Each structure stands twice: as C-alpha cells, then as structure tokens.
Amino acid sequence: MTSPDVLISEVGPRDGLQSVKATMPTADKLRWIDALYAAGVREIEVASFVPAKLLPQMADAAEVVRHAITLPGLTVMALVPNRRGAEAALAAGVHKLTMPVSASAAHSLANVRKTREQMVEEVRAISDLRRDMAPHVKLEAGISTAFGCTLQGDVPEDEVIALAVQCIAAGADESGLSDTVGYANPAQVRRLFKRLRAELGEHAGAAHMHNTRGLGLANCLAAYEEGVRTFDSSLGGLGGCPYAPGASGNVVTEDLVFMFEAMGVRTGIDIDRLMAARAPLIAGLPGEPVYGMTPEAGLPKGFKPQGTTHV
Amino acid sequence: MTSPDVLISEVGPRDGLQSVKATMPTADKLRWIDALYAAGVREIEVASFVPAKLLPQMADAAEVVRHAITLPGLTVMALVPNRRGAEAALAAGVHKLTMPVSASAAHSLANVRKTREQMVEEVRAISDLRRDMAPHVKLEAGISTAFGCTLQGDVPEDEVIALAVQCIAAGADESGLSDTVGYANPAQVRRLFKRLRAELGEHAGAAHMHNTRGLGLANCLAAYEEGVRTFDSSLGGLGGCPYAPGASGNVVTEDLVFMFEAMGVRTGIDIDRLMAARAPLIAGLPGEPVYGMTPEAGLPKGFKPQGTTHV
Numbered sequence: 001m002t003s004p005d006v007l008i009s010e011v012g013p014r015d016g017l018q019s020v021k022a023t024m025p026t027a028d029k030l031r032w033i034d035a036l037y038a039a040g041v042r043e044i045e046v047a048s049f050v051p052a053k054l055l056p057q058m059a060d061a062a063e064v065v066r067h068a069i070t071l072p073g074l075t076v077m078a079l080v081p082n083r084r085g086a087e088a089a090l091a092a093g094v095h096k097l098t099m100p101v102s103a104s105a106a107h108s109l110a111n112v113r114k115t116r117e118q119m120v121e122e123v124r125a126i127s128d129l130r131r132d133m134a135p136h137v138k139l140e141a142g143i144s145t146a147f148g149c150t151l152q153g154d155v156p157e158d159e160v161i162a163l164a165v166q167c168i169a170a171g172a173d174e175s176g177l178s179d180t181v182g183y184a185n186p187a188q189v190r191r192l193f194k195r196l197r198a199e200l201g202e203h204a205g206a207a208h209m210h211n212t213r214g215l216g217l218a219n220c221l222a223a224y225e226e227g228v229r230t231f232d233s234s235l236g237g238l239g240g241c242p243y244a245p246g247a248s249g250n251v252v253t254e255d256l257v258f259m260f261e262a263m264g265v266r267t268g269i270d271i272d273r274l275m276a277a278r279a280p281l282i283a284g285l286p287g288e289p290v291y292g293m294t295p296e297a298g299l300p301k302g303f304k305p306q307g308t309t310h311v
Numbered sequence: 312m313t314s315p316d317v318l319i320s321e322v323g324p325r326d327g328l329q330s331v332k333a334t335m336p337t338a339d340k341l342r343w344i345d346a347l348y349a350a351g352v353r354e355i356e357v358a359s360f361v362p363a364k365l366l367p368q369m370a371d372a373a374e375v376v377r378h379a380i381t382l383p384g385l386t387v388m389a390l391v392p393n394r395r396g397a398e399a400a401l402a403a404g405v406h407k408l409t410m411p412v413s414a415s416a417a418h419s420l421a422n423v424r425k426t427r428e429q430m431v432e433e434v435r436a437i438s439d440l441r442r443d444m445a446p447h448v449k450l451e452a453g454i455s456t457a458f459g460c461t462l463q464g465d466v467p468e469d470e471v472i473a474l475a476v477q478c479i480a481a482g483a484d485e486s487g488l489s490d491t492v493g494y495a496n497p498a499q500v501r502r503l504f505k506r507l508r509a510e511l512g513e514h515a516g517a518a519h520m521h522n523t524r525g526l527g528l529a530n531c532l533a534a535y536e537e538g539v540r541t542f543d544s545s546l547g548g549l550g551g552c553p554y555a556p557g558a559s560g561n562v563v564t565e566d567l568v569f570m571f572e573a574m575g576v577r578t579g580i581d582i583d584r585l586m587a588a589r590a591p592l593i594a595g596l597p598g599e600p601v602y603g604m605t606p607e608a609g610l611p612k613g614f615k616p617q618g619t620t621h622v
Contacts, residue, residue, distance in 0.1 A: 153613030302464030
C-alpha cells in the first residue's frame with residue numbers, strides 16, 4: 001500500500017452544504033460521508049461550527065463529526081470561525097480545525113466581523129486552546145479571497161503572503177490559499193503558491209479553488225506544477241458563491257480526480273465509487289443542481305486509473 | 312498596434328453548427344461572424360464544404376465565405392474533407408483550408424470512409440490543387456482523435472506524430488492536434504505538443520481542445536506552456552461530441568479569452584464585445600444550450616484586460 005501523490009480534501013459537506021438553502025437531513029449526510037470514504041477519500045471537511053441560527057444546515061455538526069471519526073484513517077476537519085466554534089469542534093472530536101482568514105480587509109469585516117489583525121489573534125487563541133484541549137489536533141488557516149474579492153476587487157499579493165506568515169507565527173500548522181470568489185488565474189496561482197511555499201516551507205497548505213469562471217481545474221493544475229499536493233474540492237461541484245449567481249462553486253471532485261488520474265497522478269480514490277457517492281448527495285438535496293462533466297460524459301474507453309491505495 | 316500573444320481561432324460557425332440539429336439561417340450566421348469580428352477575433356472557421364445532403368447546416372458555405380472575406384484582416388477558414396470540397400472552398404475565396412485527418416484508424420474509416428494513408432494522399436492532392444488554384448491559400452491538417460478515440464480507445468502517440476509529419480511532407484503548411492472526443496489530459500497534452508513542435512518546428516499548429524470532461528482550459532494551459540500559440544475554441548462552447556451526450560463540446564471562447572487575458576496573455580480580443588457576440592448566436596439557434604461560465608458569472612471587479620490590438 002503506497003501513499004497517493006496528492007490529497008483530495010473533500011469540502012462538500014461543509015463548503016457545499018453551507019451554500020445551499022436546503023438543509024440535508026443528518027442521515028443523508030452520514031450516508032454521503034460513508035460513500036466518500038468508501039471511494040477512498042481520506043480527508044473530509046464535514047461541518048462548520050457556527051451558531052445554528054446563522055446556518056441551520058450545520059446544526060448537526062457535532063453529530064456528524066462523532067460519526068465521521070469512527071471511520072478508520074479518515075481525517076475529519078471542521079471549519080471554526082471563532083473560539084466558541086473551536087471549543088465545540090474539539091469537544092466533538094475533530095482531527096483538524098480550519099479557520100477562514102480573509103486577505104481582503106473588506107471581506108474580513110463582512111464575513112466574520114473582525115479585522116484581519118483580530119483574526120490573526122483568533123488563530124493564536126485557537127491554537128493555544130487546541131494545545132490545551134487536544135494537542136494532536138491540527139490547525140489550518142485558509143487565506144480566503146487570496147486571489148481577489150468581489151467587495152474590494154484586487155487583493156495585494158504582499159498582504160496575502162504576509163497574512164499567511166502571521167497565521168503560522170500565531171500557531172497554525174499550515175496555511176493554504178482560497179479563491180473564494182473564483183477570480184484566480186493560473187499565472188497568479190503559480191506566483192502566489194511559489195511565494196507561499198518559499199515563505200512557509202512545509203507549513204504551506206492546500207489550494208482551494210472555485211470554478212466560478214471555469215478556470216478551477218486549470219488553476220489546480222498550475223498549483224500542482226508549483227508543488228502543491230493538497231486540493232480542496234466538492235463532490236458535484238456543490239457550493240458556489242452567493243456573489244456569483246448561477247455560477248457553480250467549488251472545483252468538482254469527480255473532474256479533479258479524473259484529471260489527476262488521467263495524468264498518472266495517484267489520488268488514492270476509486271473514481272467509479274466516487275461517482276457512486278453522488279447518489280446520496282442527490283438524494284439528500286432533491287432539486288439542487290449538481291455539477292460535473294466527467295460523471296455526465298463517462299470515463300474514456302479503456303481508461304486506466306492509477307489504482308487505489310485505501311480501498 | 313502590437314500583435315497579440317496568442318491567436319484565438321473561432322470554430323463555432325463550423326465545428327459548433329455542424330454538431331447541432333438545427334440549421335442557423337444564413338443572415339444570423341453573418342451577424343454572428345460580424346459580431347466576432349467586431350470583438351477582435353481574427354481567424355474564424357466559417358463553414359464546412361461537405362455535401363448539403365449530409366450536413367444541411369452547411370448548405371450556405373460559399374455564401375458565408377463570400378461575406379466573411381469582405382472583413383479586412385480576417386483569416387477565413389473552411390473545413391474540407393476531400394478534393395471536391397476544397398475546389399468549392401477555393402472557388403468561394405477562403406484564405407485557409409483545414410482538413411480533418413484522424414489518428415485513429417477506426418475513426419478515420421467512420422468519419423471520412425478513408426484510411427489514414429488515403430487521407431495523407433488527399434492532403435497531397437489538395438495541397439497541389441491549392442498551389443494551382445490559389446497559391447497564397449494555407450493548408451492545415453488537423454490530427455483528430457490525437458488524444459484517444461471513443462471507437463478504439465487509446466491512440467498510440469507515435470502514430471499521431473508520424474501522421475502529422477506525413478501531412479507536412481505531403482504539403483500541408485501546418486498540423487495541429489485535436490482532442491475530438493475530450494479524452495486529453497494536461498500531461499498528455501504537454502507530451503504530444505512537445506514532440507509535435509520538436510518534429511515540425513514552425514509547421515506545428517493549433518491546439519483544438521474539447522471540454523467534454525471539464526479539462527478543456529487545463530489542456531489549453533498545458534499546450535500554452537509548451538509553446539502553442541494558436542487555440543481553437545467555440546463561442547458559447549457550441550459543438551459537442553455526439554458520442555458524449557449531455558457534455559458540452561469545444562472549449563468556450565469566452566472562458567479561454569478570460570483565462571488568457573487574466574494571465575496577462577494578450578488575445579487581441581475585447582472580452583465585453585465577445586460576450587455581446589453571444590446574442591446573434593442565441594438568436595440564430597433558439598432553444599439550443601449555450602455554455603460559458605464567465606458570461607454567467609461576469610468579469611471580476613476591477614478586471615483589467617490586456618487591451619485589444621484590432622478594435
């Protein structure tokens with residue numbers, strides 16, 4: 001059993017579900033997570049620990065985490081915007097916390113009602129908290145709007161990199177870059193990840209790309225060629241930015257896995273079982289649009305995947 | 312007025328229209344071509360010279376060509392499968408002929424009822440013909456199914472390259488590679504274009520990518536990074552492979568132009584006017600699905616295109 005070449009970190013149960021109006025029943029969430037696991041997915045962002053009155057879709061976050069941590073070898077992540085969320089996530093037993101830290105000053109205030117500086121302090125507080133409560137738990141700071149912002153437009157690259165450096169200095173184990181609103185282009189992705197990796201070394205984290213303008217896979221390719229090995233994506237492309245109506249959201253996991261496997265890059269995921277994991281997603285969100293070109297077109301004739309490593 | 316960095320070769324009026332059942336009225340075709348031209352598009356494959364009983368959508372090919380050649384600076388291309396078509400296209404006044412030469416033995420027989428060897432002889436005959444009739448006219452041999460085939464699966468890379476070399480030896484001015492059925496992946500695109508350019512030098516032609524499995528832009532990026540500078544694409548992603556139901560077809564011109572312009576690669580095209588060129592397309596093909604993520608999401612706030620060179 002050899003390690004995959006890349007880690008596909010599924011964010012659908014968090015990033016995907018929080019973007020849709022409907023609430024997926026807990027039982028469907030668990031079936032969906034089980035199906036992703038059965039396909040060989042080994043990191044899943046399963047929930048967001050936020051007040052249920054803000055995001056009723058996430059009211060069952062603790063229950064979902066308690067189920068997911070029973071799956072051997074799965075890294076169970078949850079998004080936490082603040083200390084209160086982190087406490088609840090740690091109490092539920094997550095393996096990894098992820099915090100959204102906006103590089104755009106405007107988006108930071110709009111999203112978490114904190115300045116960027118305050119969010120760095122929050123990273124520090126949460127890092128200390130998990131050291132006390134659960135020292136094995138990892139902490140990721142995802143730099144959102146790292147490639148531009150619908151509120152302020154351009155986000156200076158120096159500010160993006162400086163913020164990631166501050167998050168690591170504040171105690172985060174890794175810091176990745178998120179194209180929250182689908183503004184990124186491959187040249188920019190190469191530039192920013194090159195700098196991030198030069199500054200952070202082994203602390204440089206995932207590429208979290210959206211497909212709002214169709215460039216999701218091209219941006220992942222650019223990040224891969226700069227050495228990035230962890231990619232966030234969402235089954236069925238679930239998610240989507242409320243600022244870009246009609247546009248699909250996160251990079252589609254099925255298409256991303258197809259791209260890598262076709263290139264000879266091992267994902268560890270069984271693509272046929274991954275396709276099958278769409279069924280519980282669709283069943284749990286009736287009427288919600290689900291994206292993905294590869295599921296629609298099917299695999300090429302004689303397609304040879306790279307072999308799974310987990311299943 | 313400086314030259315663009317890449318040439319976007321619009322194939323919608325040919326590859327796009329021949330894939331849909333409906334026939335676009337000639338007047339709409341001309342309005343569409345005019346709108347593409349007004350946006351700065353400077354190479355358009357406007358028609359296919361095939362028997363009207365096979366492709367009624369192309370019955371007005373000569374009329375369309377006669378209009379298109381009145382637009383100053385526009386390279387007017389037409390697809391010709393055989394000598395008869397080439398004669399008609401040359402008589403109508405095209406600037407460039409393109410011939411589909413299948414690398415897949417099975418697809419060659421299915422598509423043009425000729426073996427690959429017979430098609431190379433056809434390239435030779437048509438090259439001689441245009442030298443007699445119109446020596447300034449360029450001839451391109453597009454190697455179709457260069458990245459795999461729905462009929463035979465894998466297509467050996469050696470055979471793809473050898474066929475392109477034979478086409479140039481037979482008199483074609485350039486030979487590009489087409490992912491006719493959307494099987495290509497970026498690693499394969501890099502490998503094949505690297506070999507093509509090494510073998511053909513300045514005779515190496517366009518990347519013609521389809522988006523059937525969502526990898527169209529990633530494949531164009533890979534080709535660009537290997538030095539390819541001409542890209543076929545289709546406004547609204549019109550086209551599509553009859554073997555891949557429900558999947559969109561050619562790379563979407565709007566998204567491709569957005570990708571390059573965002574990267575700082577000059578296309579010479581005004582992206583706002585390009586978006587406006589969708590209107591005559593949609594008007595001429597009521598009810599036909601039209602793709603494109605960038606038109607749906609809109610341009611990023613504060614987006615700075617690279618400046619047009621023609622318009």
